[in-house]
Amino acid sequence: MAAITAENLTITYDGVPAVEGVTFEIERGETLLLLGPNGAGKTTLIKTIACFHREYSGELRVFDRPPCEARELIGYVPQSHNLNERVPLTALEVVAMGGVYRRGFVHFKIAPEILEKAEEVLNFVGLAGLSGRLFRELSGGQKQRVLLARALISDPEILILDEPLSALDPSARAEVAAVLGKIKRERGITMVITTHDINPLLEVGDKVMLLNKKLVAFGKPEEVLRDSVIKSVYGPLARVVPVEDKLFCITGDTHLHRHGGGGR
Numbered sequence: 001m002a003a004i005t006a007e008n009l010t011i012t013y014d015g016v017p018a019v020e021g022v023t024f025e026i027e028r029g030e031t032l033l034l035l036g037p038n039g040a041g042k043t044t045l046i047k048t049i050a051c052f053h054r055e056y057s058g059e060l061r062v063f064d065r066p067p068c069e070a071r072e073l074i075g076y077v078p079q080s081h082n083l084n085e086r087v088p089l090t091a092l093e094v095v096a097m098g099g100v101y102r103r104g105f106v107h108f109k110i111a112p113e114i115l116e117k118a119e120e121v122l123n124f125v126g127l128a129g130l131s132g133r134l135f136r137e138l139s140g141g142q143k144q145r146v147l148l149a150r151a152l153i154s155d156p157e158i159l160i161l162d163e164p165l166s167a168l169d170p171s172a173r174a175e176v177a178a179v180l181g182k183i184k185r186e187r188g189i190t191m192v193i194t195t196h197d198i199n200p201l202l203e204v205g206d207k208v209m210l211l212n213k214k215l216v217a218f219g220k221p222e223e224v225l226r227d228s229v230i231k232s233v234y235g236p237l238a239r240v241v242p243v244e245d246k247l248f249c250i251t252g253d254t255h256l257h258r259h260g261g262g263g264r
């Protein structure tokens with residue numbers, strides 16, 4: 001069954017297109033890696049799938065429903081969390097909040113079954129021992145895993161992640177990528193993940209979309225990650241090279257610059 005279907009989808013802000021004429025389909029359980037340069041429309045597309053943005057034309061279906069009728073199926077992890085870190089919330093409380101909000105109202109006291117579920121998902125993301133630690137005192141990779149747990153607590157059918165690896169160092173990126181792989185293998189959740197750097201995520205990606213306002217390419221990683229395709233968006237120095245039997249995509253985009261993995 002298709003999890004997400006888009007046909008000739010154009011998304012606008014006050015009539016100005018940010019995403020134009022995009023057609024694609026993602027099956028249940030597949031992971032889509034959404035790649036593209038700054039301003040390509042990645043966040044716009046995922047916000048529209050998650051019903052945070054509604055100005056679009058063409059067809060968009062989430063499990064065969066309009067996005068705004070499928071909201072309870074979607075877990076969304078934004079690029080920067082909206083938690084006020086001056087409030088001393090523990091990791092467990094942050095995760096439990098995901099379970100509370102999903103029910104449409106705010107409790108002052110979190111129900112024991114939600115706390116129990118929060119412990120379970122924290123364990124799933126490998127943070128069982130840190131449930132009592134203050135969120136603000138965690139490392140970047142640990143925070144990102146707590147935010148994943150917060151989205152997982154409501155058992156979403158689709159998990160949408162906006163740049164889950166940005167601002168993390170290489171070892172934290174590998175940690176978070178490993179948890180995403182576990183979510184895919186063990187929970188079979190459909191995922192849409194935006195990224196500037198596709199390399200740490202290639203293992204989890206079933207499909208890759210290269211977006212640059214219009215859809216440049218869409219398909220299996222080996223179909224999309226070809227020199228000619230990558231060069232058409234990122235310029236003549238971009239390329240795809242095999243490294244130890246895996247593809248490595250050099251686009252000159254953020255992470256590669258910051259951490260010296262190659263690039264322009």
Ligand SMILES: Nc1ncnc2c1ncn2[C@@H]1O[C@H](COP(=O)(O)OP(=O)(O)OP(=O)(O)O)[C@@H](O)[C@H]1O
Pocket residue numbers: 013018036037038039040041042043044045
């Ligand atoms: N709220 C908004 N109002 C008007 N225009 C917007 C709004 N949000 C985004 N845009 C425009 O839509 C286009 C796509 O932006 P979007 O944030 O979706 O790109 P992106 O690929 O996620 O970029 P980045 O990688 O830099 O986050 C840009 O031209 C941007 O200026």
